[in-house]
Amino acid sequence: MKRILFVDDEPAVLSGLQRMLRPMRDHWEMTFTGGGEAALELLAREDFEVVISDMRMPGMDGVQLLGEVQRRHPRIVRIILSGHADHEMILRAVGPTHQFLNKPCSPELLCATVERACALQDRVVAPGLKELAASLDSLPSPPVIYNQIVAEIGSPAGSLEKVGEIIASDVAMTAKVLQIVNSAFFGMRQRVSDPGLAVRFLGLETIKALVLSVHIFSKYDCDPRCEQAVRELWSASARVGARARQIALLEKSAREIVDQAFFGGMLHHVGQLLLLAHAAERYSGVLQRLQASPELDIEAVEFEVFGGTHSDLGAYLLGIWGLPGSIIESVAFHHHPAPLAQAGFGPLTCVHAAAAITAGLEGGSSGRQCTVDLSYLEALGLVDRYPLWLEECRDQGEVAAA
Ligand SMILES: [Fe+2]
Numbered sequence: 001m002k003r004i005l006f007v008d009d010e011p012a013v014l015s016g017l018q019r020m021l022r023p024m025r026d027h028w029e030m031t032f033t034g035g036g037e038a039a040l041e042l043l044a045r046e047d048f049e050v051v052i053s054d055m056r057m058p059g060m061d062g063v064q065l066l067g068e069v070q071r072r073h074p075r076i077v078r079i080i081l082s083g084h085a086d087h088e089m090i091l092r093a094v095g096p097t098h099q100f101l102n103k104p105c106s107p108e109l110l111c112a113t114v115e116r117a118c119a120l121q122d123r124v125v126a127p128g129l130k131e132l133a134a135s136l137d138s139l140p141s142p143p144v145i146y147n148q149i150v151a152e153i154g155s156p157a158g159s160l161e162k163v164g165e166i167i168a169s170d171v172a173m174t175a176k177v178l179q180i181v182n183s184a185f186f187g188m189r190q191r192v193s194d195p196g197l198a199v200r201f202l203g204l205e206t207i208k209a210l211v212l213s214v215h216i217f218s219k220y221d222c223d224p225r226c227e228q229a230v231r232e233l234w235s236a237s238a239r240v241g242a243r244a245r246q247i248a249l250l251e252k253s254a255r256e257i258v259d260q261a262f263f264g265g266m267l268h269h270v271g272q273l274l275l276l277a278h279a280a281e282r283y284s285g286v287l288q289r290l291q292a293s294p295e296l297d298i299e300a301v302e303f304e305v306f307g308g309t310h311s312d313l314g315a316y317l318l319g320i321w322g323l324p325g326s327i328i329e330s331v332a333f334h335h336h337p338a339p340l341a342q343a344g345f346g347p348l349t350c351v352h353a354a355a356a357i358t359a360g361l362e363g364g365s366s367g368r369q370c371t372v373d374l375s376y377l378e379a380l381g382l383v384d385r386y387p388l389w390l391e392e393c394r395d396q397g398e399v400a401a402a
Pocket residue numbers: 268269310311334335367368369370
């Protein structure tokens with residue numbers, strides 16, 4: 001049973017939440033407390049998986065509380081539930097907060113947010129990996145892309161379109177911007193899979209503040225042992241994204257599916273990026289073993305070393321960050337999509353096939369192995385389409401990488 005701590009200085013709000021969430025009693029163990037100090041005392045004594053806090057509270061406010069929770073208990077999922085927040089306060093909240101919900105919040109949205117954030121918890125076995133994912137404010141970007149975005153937003157001629165293009169070309173920036181727009185920080189209601197649209201919604205001034213003051217992006221200070229693997233990861237992610245989009249287009253998918261396939265492909269190795277950035281030495285050991293013995297299964301080796309795979313870790317991170325479910329599924333199941341065969345053709349199908357085609361065309365070095373699951377495609381009635389996808393995708397990746 002999940003343990004959830006609600007923090008709000010208004011007793012009427014707490015009793016309202018208690019009443020509204022009564023049907024969840026069989027699934028959640030809920031504790032309600034009136035302020036930041038009391039919450040920290042409870043957290044020091046008892047285990048919780050999620051903290052949901054009000055923003056404006058006397059004494060310690062919600063942002064300060066979640067900052068402390070991030071520091072003292074990094075594996076806990078941190079959510080703000082706020083009735084009134086000004087722009088400056090929202091900007092302060094972006095760092096320590098995983099997700100942001102507006103009051104009044106329907107029980108359905110609150111439950112879906114918590115359940116989605118915790119959905120993949122059980123697939124990541126090692127507590128250290130969960131803690132690593134939940135503790136992060138940002139993922140690192142290549143210095144050249146980081147410098148490009150800083151220059152673009154600092155230039156009097158800087159354009160939103162160009163900023164959107166730069167962000168969409170990078171794994172870490174795409175993930176972060178999608179977290180911000182999908183978490184209702186800035187009041188966007190529908191779920192967004194396209195960082196270009198996210199940037200247009202936020203506007204140049206907000207993006208400037210997020211990049212320059214809040215530091216939502218960071219520069220990758222690459223460990224030399226992983227340099228080659230990191231370079232491959234960035235370029236292969238773009239090619240898998242481009243190929244996944246191509247497959248979605250070949251199947252005449254709706255615009256939304258095409259976007260989700262592209263960004264699912266861009267983000268499918270976000271878990272590897274996390275491991276390369278924060279466990280460089282151990283992950284370079286994994287990659288060396290795979291290079292020496294290419295017949296080994298990458299996910300089996302990762303599980304043996306870390307207690308979790310790059311697919312599960314990446315999906316867990318994006319789940320905590322509140323990204324659309326179709327992108328999370330594409331990340332979680334890109335090697336083994338069979339459990340979702342019932343769902344039919346979708347972004348996952350495109351990402352799985354694109355990852356397999358990319359590995360097949362370019363070799364499976366550095367942990368990019370992925371083989372196509374033909375029985376999954378057969379279950380979808382698409383096995384005859386695979387040769388066409390392969391043919392059409394052959395040149396697509398090179399275009400994307402150019
Ligand atoms: Fe993979």
